[in-house]
Amino acid sequence: xxxxxxxxxxxxxxxxxxxxxxxxxxxxxxxxxxxxxxxxxxxxxxxxxxxxxxxxxxxxxxxxxxxxxxxxxxxxxxxxxxxxxxxxxxxxxxxxxxxxxxxxxxxxxxxxxxxxxxxxxxxxxxxxxxxxxxxxxxxxxxxxxxxxxxxxxxxxxxxxxxxxxxxxxxxxxxxxxxxxxxxxxxxxxxxxxxxxxxxxxxxxxxxxxxxxxxxxxxxxxxxxxxxxxxxxxxxxxxxxxxxxxxxxxxxxxxxxxxxxxxxxxxxxxxxxxxxxxxxxxxxxxxxxxxxxxxxxxxxxxxxxxxxxxxxxxxxxxxxxxxxxxxxxxxxxxxxxxxxxxxxxxxxxxxxxxxxxxxxxxxxxxxxxxxxxxxxxxxxxxxxxxxxxxxxxxxxxxxxxxxxxxxxxxxxxxxxxxxxxxxxxxxxxxxxxxxxxxxxxxxxxxxxxxxxxxxxxxxxxxxxxxxxxxxxxxxxxxxxxxxxxxxxxxxxxxxxxxxxxxxxxxxxxxxxxxxxxxxxxxxxxxxx
Numbered sequence: 001x002x003x004x005x006x007x008x009x010x011x012x013x014x015x016x017x018x019x020x021x022x023x024x025x026x027x028x029x030x031x032x033x034x035x036x037x038x039x040x041x042x043x044x045x046x047x048x049x050x051x052x053x054x055x056x057x058x059x060x061x062x063x064x065x066x067x068x069x070x071x072x073x074x075x076x077x078x079x080x081x082x083x084x085x086x087x088x089x090x091x092x093x094x095x096x097x098x099x100x101x102x103x104x105x106x107x108x109x110x111x112x113x114x115x116x117x118x119x120x121x122x123x124x125x126x127x128x129x130x131x132x133x134x135x136x137x138x139x140x141x142x143x144x145x146x147x148x149x150x151x152x153x154x155x156x157x158x159x160x161x162x163x164x165x166x167x168x169x170x171x172x173x174x175x176x177x178x179x180x181x182x183x184x185x186x187x188x189x190x191x192x193x194x195x196x197x198x199x200x201x202x203x204x205x206x207x208x209x210x211x212x213x214x215x216x217x218x219x220x221x222x223x224x225x226x227x228x229x230x231x232x233x234x235x236x237x238x239x240x241x242x243x244x245x246x247x248x249x250x251x252x253x254x255x256x257x258x259x260x261x262x263x264x265x266x267x268x269x270x271x272x273x274x275x276x277x278x279x280x281x282x283x284x285x286x287x288x289x290x291x292x293x294x295x296x297x298x299x300x301x302x303x304x305x306x307x308x309x310x311x312x313x314x315x316x317x318x319x320x321x322x323x324x325x326x327x328x329x330x331x332x333x334x335x336x337x338x339x340x341x342x343x344x345x346x347x348x349x350x351x352x353x354x355x356x357x358x359x360x361x362x363x364x365x366x367x368x369x370x371x372x373x374x375x376x377x378x379x380x381x382x383x384x385x386x387x388x389x390x391x392x393x394x395x396x397x398x399x400x401x402x403x404x405x406x407x408x409x410x411x412x413x414x415x416x417x418x419x420x421x422x423x424x425x426x427x428x429x430x431x432x433x434x435x436x437x438x439x440x441x442x443x444x445x446x447x448x449x450x451x452x453x454x455x456x457x458x459x460x461x462x463x464x465x466x467x468x469x470x471x472x473x474x475x476x477x478x479x480x481x482x483x484x485x486x487x488x489x490x491x492x493x494x495x496x497x498x499x500x501x502x503x504x505x506x507x508x509x510x511x512x513x514x515x516x517x518x519x520x521x522x523x524x525x526x527x
Contacts, residue, residue: 001287001305004053006328006345011057013342014046015330018073021048021320022091024112024120028322030057032073036099044071045122050322050347063113066124072096072104074138076155078211080109080187092144092153092187095137101173101414103136103160109187127187132194134183135160141218142185143211147240153185154216154238157204159224169444169456169470170436177203177224182236184245199234199249202226206260210271210290214238217297219290220276222259229278231255233297254299258284260318266325266351269293272302274327274348275317283317287350305348325351415440419454420480433457434466444469448481 008015019032028048037044041059049056062069075096081089093108107127114121140158144151159175161167167174180200185192207221218234233255239246261276261284271290278284289302311317311331319329327348416427425441434442434456442456444466456466459479469476477484 001303002349003305003308004347004349005308006050006053006055006347008055008345009057011046014057015343015345017316017318017330018097019320020075020077021322021328022077022110023323024089024091025115027120029060029120031071031093032075032096033071034073034099035071037071043069043122045069047120048322053347055345061119061121063121063123066122067108067126069093069108069110069124070098070104072098075104076140076142076158078142078144078153080144080151080153092142094134094142094155095140095158097138099414103138105134105136107185107190127190129185129190129192131192132183133192134194135178137178139205140178141207141209143209143216145211145214145216145238145240147214147238150240151187152238152240152245153183153187154211154236155183155185156180156209156216156218156236157207157221159203159205169466170442171470172443173440175224177205179203182247182249184238184247193245195247197236197247197249199251202230204232207232208258208261208263208273210263212292214240219273219299220256220258220261222277227280229257229259231257233299235297252297254297256288256299262319262321262327262329264321264323264325264327264350272325272350274305274350275319275329281315283314285312308346310344311346322347325349415443417453419443419452420458420478423455423458425455425458434463436463436467442466444476444478446478446481447475448477448484452478454478 014033015030016034018034019030022029022031030046030048031044033044033046043060043062045060045062046057047060049058072093073096076094078092079089080092090109090111093110094104094106096104098104107129108124109127110122110124112120113123134155137158137160140156142153142155144153157180158178160178162171162174162176180203181194181196182200183192183194202223202225204218204221204223208219210217210219214237216236216238218232218236220229220232222229233252235250235252237248237250256273257278258273258276262274263271264274265271266289269292273288273290276284285307286304287302288299291298291300311329314331317329317331319327322328327350329346329348330343331346333342333344416425417423419425430441436442443453444456444459444461446452446454461469
């Protein structure tokens with residue numbers, strides 16, 4: 001196993017926990033950038049080229065009849081081969097987080113419509129699902145099984161936001177395990193059916209999944225409800241007769257405790273597990289090899305890579321499978337230095353021989369629980385990974401390399417935005433202010449116009465006031481818009497109509513008021 005450091009150009013800010021890598025006929029593509037796409041690459045998909053230990057990202061092109069594909073982080077993806085020539089190599093993408101922290105429940109199919117030398121044109125279509133539609137989620141897996149000449153997608157696990165009725169300001173981004181249901185998805189007709197299997201008792205996320213023929217193997221994972229990483233190994237077998245499908249689950253011995261691991265295939269019957277976590281505050285530094293022989297699965301430890309001191313001492317790490325037995329890894333940079341990169345990247349080659357391209361085995365694994373601030377410090381950097389076959393890149397560049405310096409400066413979406421002109425919340429220096437805060441600043445929604453989020457600390461809100469606002473249903477307006485809201489809600493002061501007063505006489509120079517009764521008395525006196 002050989003470890004090599006990789007340098008990245010001006011596009012390094014795009015590569016952050018949550019991305020995915022897709023491989024189309026030997027070319028690797030990057031998907032799931034941090035933030036919304038910009039003008040230089042409105043698709044958010046990049047050609048991922050590593051040459052001479054240097055990484056370049058080049059904008060990819062989509063056909064005019066493609067639907068919009070948002071930059072989803074932590075989605076479930078897998079390869080799928082259709083019957084038509086244009087469907088020979090496709091990627092299925094389901095779920096994931098948008099840059100606005102919304103969870104997608106969409107299913108996308110991404111395929112190649114034109115390939116000229118190294119320039120690839122993609123088509124993306126959205127597939128409508130009917131039946132038991134899986135809720136929006138992330139950290140789950142989707143695989144394709146083949147039985148009796150038919151194919152079916154198998155979706156399992158993941159996390160989703162707590163029910164809307166339970167979401168408050170301080171718990172707005174709280175997540176929970178999805179129910180441990182197995183979904184069979186027909187990619188041709190869009191039919192989805194859920195199955196409840198008694199062997200699957202707890203929800204799992206960021207597990208490893210391997211599909212072989214009519215079987216999906218589920219290994220490890222993290223149960224958020226119990227905060228454990230059970231040493232699970234499940235075998236889910238799907239039979240596709242003419243009638244209704246049959247799904248059965250078997251609990252197998254020999255599992256390992258791991259979450260957020262990266263899986264790469266080194267030959268037709270062997271896979272390598274790299275990275276992940278064995279405890280909440282402990283990275284898993286050992287590697288395992290998974291072997292299949294005579295429909296049996298065997299998992300055992302293998303040679304440990306010669307990790308660098310930076311990798312050994314980092315609290316978090318993330319990465320993805322480049323295919324062909326190669327893994328792309330990232331760790332946070334050293335922020336103690338005056339000038340430091342946000343992340344350092346490496347490639348780990350687990351095999352020297354090429355993987356047979358005719359193989360029919362597809363793999364997937366999840367390597368991140370959440371964005372920084374959304375979970376424990378040791379799980380926040382993992383992201384979803386899946387298998388892909390990568391070949392070396394030769395030849396000159398055919399289109400310009402992405403340069404982030406060409407873009408306009410835009411605020412980062414999420415907790416670390418500049419919420420107002422006086423905002424001083426910085427991801428590198430922020431410390432909890434309220435007792436309800438843990439690893440992200442408390443935010444509150446301003447109802448002005450289309451609405452926007454602001455930091456409670458920047459609004460000088462007392463903790464008691466913040467809790468009252470989160471528990472109630474009253475609208476809140478930030479400091480910059482509260483006067484506008486008051487002007488809109490408070491009617492303009494209108495002078496009341498004066499009623500004509502009773503007739504009175506005022507004696508000149510006396511300064512006294514003569515009432516009508518006195519006036520009548522004076523008339524009688526002088527007459």
